[in-house]
Amino acid sequence: MNEPAPQPAERRTPVRLHLLALNPTDSVTHGFLPAAARLGLDVTLLTDQPAAHRRAYEQSVADGGKLPGLTLVGCDVKDFREVIGRISALGRTAPPDAVFTNSDHLQPQAALAAGYFGLPGKDWRAALDTKNKALLRRRLAAAGADAVYSAELGPDDEPEALAARGLPFPCVVKPREGVAGEDVVLAEDAADLVRRCHDIRRRRPGASLVVEEYLEGELHTLETLGDGRTLHTLGAFRTELSPPPHFVEERLTLLPALPQPHTRQVVTQLRALGVGFGACHTEYVVQGGRARLIEVNYRAIGDQCDLALADVLGIPLFEHILRTHLGEPLPADLGARTDGRARVEYVCTDRGGTLEKAPPASETERDGVRLVYRPLRGTGETHPLRRTNRDYLGVIRATGTDQGRIDQAVEAFLAAERWEILS
CATH class of the missing domain: 3.40.50.20 (Rossmann fold)
Known part of the structure; x- marks a missing residue:
């Protein structure tokens, strides 16, 4: 490093x-x-x-x-x-x-x-x-950090031959270097796997795919920040997904404390990967008492969760990240608050079409809750349904110190506003 x-x-x-x-x-x-x-x-x-x-x-x-x-x-x-x-x-x-x-x-x-x-x-x-999902699995296995069944399907490889290997089903198919949950899908059996692979290839000609063991469980994130020597654990979110076979993030809620021993286990695996400089956003599930990595995104968490995290922690998060790249060491104590709570909610369409009606951007503060809504798609825009975060119409981020009030504020906003899609 x-x-x-x-x-x-x-x-x-x-x-x-x-x-x-x-x-x-x-x-x-x-x-x-x-x-x-x-x-x-x-x-x-x-x-x-x-x-x-x-x-x-x-x-x-x-x-x-x-x-x-x-x-x-x-x-x-x-x-x-x-x-x-x-x-x-x-x-x-x-x-x-x-x-x-x-x-x-x-x-x-x-x-x-x-x-x-x-x-x-x-x-x-x-x-x-960390970017290449096949390399990620091989690096973790070689380090003895975790072994997840994973197979790589090159552009010229036939999915039928892979399906005949006796894979563990259900399994997950994903682009080797994909992002945003695009074309990440659960395959139930060999026939389903072959069909899913051909579907993805029609949209991504020439792309390499990864087929790997389905790690079932509640999805968490770990947000870290390091300067090459010191590694700070900033926080963890619980992520709620759409039902399989797709994996669209619908809601993230900041956990009141870092889960242990899972946080330590994730950090150990990150160190095995050589991760420890700048920001990193890691997704994992817990199985049998151990943390198993889904993917490692060697950058700050996105989709406005980073903005919510900076608000909740009360620290100059983005400045800290930039300072590490300027060669400045991080302080031993970032001075982050520990009483903050946050919820990030995505308004996601369930069909393609033209957005006819949607609320404008807004920002309110009431009963100790700061609620910010930002549109992610303009009225009049037409988009197909993609089963990814590109289906988001808008994002709500709510922060405060009382999770119950935060949840009430988000639910009240969702009940009061309307998003209409004309198919």
């Missing part, structure tokens, strides 16, 4: 953050960019979608957001060679002080770029192993 660079006595001004991104996300637009502004950083955002980021940036500024100076640079950010080459060319006038991304897809590229320029960053092997 790359060790954080020693903090210099004086930094030149301005300090420049090179941020890699694909599509705009709330984590970047409403989390990391405002944090960069508070830290006084200049930001160069390298992306394959500069126009979309320009619109998101301008909209946030129009809404009163305090964002940093931003240089948008078009770049094939999925190719680490292009990333390094572009940063090198920019470095003639704006040498990088940090290379950072919060994208699942871009962690290896950011890690390789940081290493190339001698900057603090993640171990590129850990970034790759």
